[in-house]
Amino acid sequence: MREGRISLGNVRCDGCQRTITHAERYLTVDEEDGVEVEKGEKSFYCIDCSLQKGYAEYRGEKGEKGEQKLTFFPGDIQSPEPDSEVQSPEPDSGETAGQKKNDE
Ligand SMILES: [Zn+2]
Secondary structure, eight states: OEEEEEOOSOEEOTTTOOEEOTTOEEEEEEEETTEEOSSSEEEEEEHHHHHHHTSOEEESOOOTTOOOEEESSSSOOOSOOOOTTOOOOOTTTOOOTTOOOOOO
């Protein structure tokens, strides 16, 4: 599954390998062998990579302000979920992103 998050500045994109800077939106995706699964290895993608991989898209009316909404989901996001069980990267841990590099 995928989950949109806000970077706290210590997230590395698994696509282009760049650091996703503070307050930038990014996406976590459970993947296995590069395929999205319900439960798997967490990958982190910046907006650009998310768009490229089809994990995110801009939708909505680009009218008056020329602004579009970015969504990480095929459907529309209607109700924001409480993020109580979201384990966001904490600034003091500094090792949250991409720490899982266990060999098989
Ligand atoms: Zn990227």
